[in-house]
Amino acid sequence: MTSIRTLIDKAGWPRIIIALLLLSLFLAAPAVGVRVDQSLTDTIVRFGMNGVLVLGMIPMVQTGCGLNFGLPLGIIAGLLGATLSIEFGLTGAGGFFGAIGLALPFAVLLGWGYGLLLNRVKGDEMMIATYVGFSSVSFMCMMWMLLPYHSPTMVWGYGGTGLRTTISLERFWVHILDDFLAIRIGQNFMFPTGMILFFALMAFVMWAFFHTKTGTAMTAVGSNPEYARASGVSVDRMRTISVIMSTVYGAIGILVYQQSFGFVQLYNGPFFMALPAVAAILIGGASVNKANITNAIIGTVLFQGILTMTPSVINSAIQSDLSEVVRIIVSDGMIVYALTRSTRKSR
Amino acid sequence: MSEQEPLLELKGITKEYYGNRVLTDVCFNLRRGEILGLVGENGAGKSTLMNILFGMSVISETGGYNGEVCLEGTTVNFQSPFDALAAGIGMVHQEFSLIPGFTATENILLNGEVLHDNIVTKVFGPRMKTLDFPAMRAIAKNSIDLLGVNISPDTLVAEMPVGHKQFTELAREIHRPEMKVLVLDEPTAVLTESEAQVLLTSLRRLADTGIGIIFITHRLQEIFDVCNRIVILRDGKVVREVATTDTTMPQVAELMVGRDLSGHAAASTEYDAATETILAVEHLWVDMPGETVRDVSFDVHKGEVFGIGGLAGQGKLGIPNGIMGLYAAGGKVRLHDKDVPLNEPAAPLAAGMAFVSEDRRGVGLLLEEALDWNIAFTAMQAQNKFMRPLLGGLIKWRDDRAIRDLAQKYVKALDIKCTDTNQPAQELSGGNQQKVCLAKAFAVEPDVLFVSEPTRGIDVGAKSLVLDALRSYNRDKGTTIVMISSELEELRSICDRIAIVDEGRIAGILPPTASAKDFGLLMIGRRTHEQEAVNNHD
Numbered sequence: 001m002t003s004i005r006t007l008i009d010k011a012g013w014p015r016i017i018i019a020l021l022l023l024s025l026f027l028a029a030p031a032v033g034v035r036v037d038q039s040l041t042d043t044i045v046r047f048g049m050n051g052v053l054v055l056g057m058i059p060m061v062q063t064g065c066g067l068n069f070g071l072p073l074g075i076i077a078g079l080l081g082a083t084l085s086i087e088f089g090l091t092g093a094g095g096f097f098g099a100i101g102l103a104l105p106f107a108v109l110l111g112w113g114y115g116l117l118l119n120r121v122k123g124d125e126m127m128i129a130t131y132v133g134f135s136s137v138s139f140m141c142m143m144w145m146l147l148p149y150h151s152p153t154m155v156w157g158y159g160g161t162g163l164r165t166t167i168s169l170e171r172f173w174v175h176i177l178d179d180f181l182a183i184r185i186g187q188n189f190m191f192p193t194g195m196i197l198f199f200a201l202m203a204f205v206m207w208a209f210f211h212t213k214t215g216t217a218m219t220a221v222g223s224n225p226e227y228a229r230a231s232g233v234s235v236d237r238m239r240t241i242s243v244i245m246s247t248v249y250g251a252i253g254i255l256v257y258q259q260s261f262g263f264v265q266l267y268n269g270p271f272f273m274a275l276p277a278v279a280a281i282l283i284g285g286a287s288v289n290k291a292n293i294t295n296a297i298i299g300t301v302l303f304q305g306i307l308t309m310t311p312s313v314i315n316s317a318i319q320s321d322l323s324e325v326v327r328i329i330v331s332d333g334m335i336v337y338a339l340t341r342s343t344r345k346s347r
Numbered sequence: 348m349s350e351q352e353p354l355l356e357l358k359g360i361t362k363e364y365y366g367n368r369v370l371t372d373v374c375f376n377l378r379r380g381e382i383l384g385l386v387g388e389n390g391a392g393k394s395t396l397m398n399i400l401f402g403m404s405v406i407s408e409t410g411g412y413n414g415e416v417c418l419e420g421t422t423v424n425f426q427s428p429f430d431a432l433a434a435g436i437g438m439v440h441q442e443f444s445l446i447p448g449f450t451a452t453e454n455i456l457l458n459g460e461v462l463h464d465n466i467v468t469k470v471f472g473p474r475m476k477t478l479d480f481p482a483m484r485a486i487a488k489n490s491i492d493l494l495g496v497n498i499s500p501d502t503l504v505a506e507m508p509v510g511h512k513q514f515t516e517l518a519r520e521i522h523r524p525e526m527k528v529l530v531l532d533e534p535t536a537v538l539t540e541s542e543a544q545v546l547l548t549s550l551r552r553l554a555d556t557g558i559g560i561i562f563i564t565h566r567l568q569e570i571f572d573v574c575n576r577i578v579i580l581r582d583g584k585v586v587r588e589v590a591t592t593d594t595t596m597p598q599v600a601e602l603m604v605g606r607d608l609s610g611h612a613a614a615s616t617e618y619d620a621a622t623e624t625i626l627a628v629e630h631l632w633v634d635m636p637g638e639t640v641r642d643v644s645f646d647v648h649k650g651e652v653f654g655i656g657g658l659a660g661q662g663k664l665g666i667p668n669g670i671m672g673l674y675a676a677g678g679k680v681r682l683h684d685k686d687v688p689l690n691e692p693a694a695p696l697a698a699g700m701a702f703v704s705e706d707r708r709g710v711g712l713l714l715e716e717a718l719d720w721n722i723a724f725t726a727m728q729a730q731n732k733f734m735r736p737l738l739g740g741l742i743k744w745r746d747d748r749a750i751r752d753l754a755q756k757y758v759k760a761l762d763i764k765c766t767d768t769n770q771p772a773q774e775l776s777g778g779n780q781q782k783v784c785l786a787k788a789f790a791v792e793p794d795v796l797f798v799s800e801p802t803r804g805i806d807v808g809a810k811s812l813v814l815d816a817l818r819s820y821n822r823d824k825g826t827t828i829v830m831i832s833s834e835l836e837e838l839r840s841i842c843d844r845i846a847i848v849d850e851g852r853i854a855g856i857l858p859p860t861a862s863a864k865d866f867g868l869l870m871i872g873r874r875t876h877e878q879e880a881v882n883n884h885d
Contacts, residue, residue, distance in 0.1 A: 208742075211744060211745045211747075212742055212743055212744060212745065213727065213728065213731070213734055213743040213745065214743075215745075216720075216724070216727065216728075216745050217728055219716070220713055220716070220720070220724055220728075223713045223714070223715050223716050224709075224710075224712070224713050224714065226706075226709055226710040227710055227711065227712065227713050227724075228728075229673065229692050230671065230673055230692055230702065230704060230710050230711075230725075231692070231696070231724055231725040231728045231729060232692045232693030232694075232696045232697070232725070232728055232729045233692075233693075233728050234693075290715070
């Protein structure tokens with residue numbers, strides 16, 4: 001009895017409730033004609049697509065910068081990498097890793113500036129971050145029109161200048177990770193081994209980083225900045241590093257997302273990318289100033305699982321096409337729920 | 348006026364906070380037209396006593412108090428400051444509780460405005476009444492005049508000099524006709540000498556109108572200037588109640604600070620002044636809010652325990668915080684004859700100094716993290732201890748096993764009560780948290796260790812454990828310790844020399860065997876001629 005209680009305490013009621021809901025959706029699926037193996041594949045793929053973006057939340061939470069609502073900034077760096085990689089005509093694995101390589105300098109630079117900004121608004125990071133994300137997206141809406149790209153796959157057919165809103169990766173690096181060592185069982189089940197391995201690698205790097213001197217200092221900065229300062233740690237430097245890491249993970253995360261999705265979405269594409277990542281890590285049990293890799297993994301599985309299952313099961317159950325409406329209600333509802341459940345500690 | 352019947356009477360007031368007795372059987376009374384000086388060291392119980400008198404919620408929340416408060420012969424027990432105000436008790440705090448954007452008049456009559464009806468009130472009720480500014484202005488002017496100062500009732504508080512704000516606050520308390528007892532908590536702390544004189548004169552004048560005044564201050568001179576009687580509190584007890592004319596200032600200072608324990612003070616070994624100077628501080632200033640250090644110079648010899656004492660707010664806490672780079676500072680700090688840069692917390696740590704902060708929860712601990720992290724973190728960051736270099740030193744990998752071993756060593760050595768070294772620091776009691784802070788500083792293995800208020804807020808048993816740990820660390824490792832404490836007895840029991848800080852400067856350095864009277868006089872800024880001579884000699 002006590003072991004069950006400690007288990008519940010450790011997992012937390014919100015996670016148990018959501019996990020039970022997800023389980024019941026899977027159980028109900030066959031009854032309304034939704035294939036379980038197909039649903040499982042969808043859930044796993046969506047987990048892989050979003051996992052790295054959610055991991056990117058961890059560094060900033062750990063240094064007390066709060067949830068990275070400015071994730072679109074990192075995504076923009078990733079988009080720059082993706083479009084440049086296409087512009088240079090890189091294909092296959094070279095195209096994907098080339099895109100990462102090209103995105104990194106942008107991510108580091110943008111993250112550095114973003115970090116400097118956040119150091120000036122201590123205490124209001126999350127609100128400022130939201131505006132940084134939104135305004136950078138709007139700024140890039142202009143830049144996508146103006147930047148001198150030439151690749152015919154990307155520019156508008158009629159004017160010959162400006163990038164399209166959606167760029168197909170068909171001939172470049174679509175499913176480059178998904179298909180690597182992919183395991184297929186029957187018609188409907190596919191395990192995207194490469195993408196999950198890549199996620200594991202990114203998670204390992206994050207885990208290892210928090211075991212170094214700098215990573216330890218970052219955790220202490222989030223826990224008590226005064227303590228860290230008295231121990232000779234530069235609080236601002238640690239915060240800046242964490243913001244750069246978050247931004248870099250955002251850039252890599254969107255590339256993983258796109259290779260699976262098959263398209264590069266520009267313009268307003270990054271606008272609402274931060275919210276699902278924020279919701280996932282909160283559902284995973286992170287608070288506004290404490291998060292770990294387990295939180296990211298559990299949160300992404302639960303959030304993406306619910307997001308995959310609810311529309312398809314409900315649609316089939318009530319025989320109509322409400323999938324988009326249901327998806328929005330569910331995802332935003334989960335964010336509100338997660339924010340109210342998250343343990344807010346005063347700093 | 349019946350002079351016999353006391354206006355306010357406190358009978359056997361006893362108060363405990365969580366089993367920690369802060370007031371024991373406090374009795375005294377206040378007559379009409381009398382100014383009563385209430386003196387005592389920090390923590391003697393003055394503020395608790397005033398909180399009880401004023402019905403502050405902190406008292407009832409922590410279980411109320413025992414004893415009786417009688418106002419004009421009837422027992423009262425205020426549940427909130429509003430009750431106290433209504434009964435005619437007013438209080439002027441150290442911190443200003445004025446609204447900067449309002450004029451003097453508006454502040455003085457806040458929530459007591461003179462109202463009159465207008466057309467709208469007939470329809471919408473009394474909440475729509477308008478203010479009668481001329482009447483309010485007259486009342487404000489009256490009460491300002493009563494104080495004998497010249498402040499225009501129309502001045503904005505934000506534009507007033509500090510002294511005028513204090514008078515405005517006083518005027519707010521006295522404008523009410525029902526005012527009987529006025530409590531002033533360190534009203535002169537922020538005033539210049541001439542302003543303080545004016546205030547004292549107005550107090551006298553107020554008392555002459557029949558109001559009873561309780562006057563709390565650290566400046567004994569003011570007590571002797573204005574008070575009829577003095578009540579001296581120490582460790583929550585009234586140690587003496589005496590008419591001002593029957594005592595002298597040195598006597599009061601001695602009573603305040605404590606019994607003269609010169610016999611068994613100075614537990615440490617003979618102090619040898621010939622040892623080399625390890626730390627030299629020259630003309631240090633520190634901008635620490637509430638603890639400003641103006642100009643401090645002193646030398647600390649190798650292997651000694653150097654004490655720094657003084658009353659709260661005089662700057663003793665600013666000294667270690669400034670040297671360790673936590674607050675903006677200037678001047679010169681030399682360790683082993685090498686300059687230590689100020690304003691960079693990493694520099695003094697690297698040079699071999701460590702600091703146990705007085706702000707245990709704010710600065711001293713990572714409350715949400717495990718004990719082993721708390722203990723090892725500073726040494727890890729400042730000195731690269733508990734790190735394993737990987738890839739030829741490119742990556743500094745945290746050595747969790749070494750950190751746990753270290754924590755276990757200190758848990759055992761200092762007898763820290765915890766379930767294991769993974770327990771978060773916030774779950775420990777105050778005394779054990781303090782031991783963790785000590786362990787953190789010990790882990791740095793410093794040459795000079797600053798310990799600030801090591802026994803604040805911990806119980807008696809833990810106090811002696813902490814002091815013993817410091818003493819044995821000093822003896823066994825030969826570490827030089829600079830200890831800052833508000834408790835003089837504590838300093839005298841452990842230190843080789845004690846410097847007393849007053850108004851941001853060192854008022855004097857005494858051996859622990861010096862009399863309580865000498866310490867008391869230094870604390871209240873009254874140095875004797877000999878000490879002056881000694882200081883100049885340095």
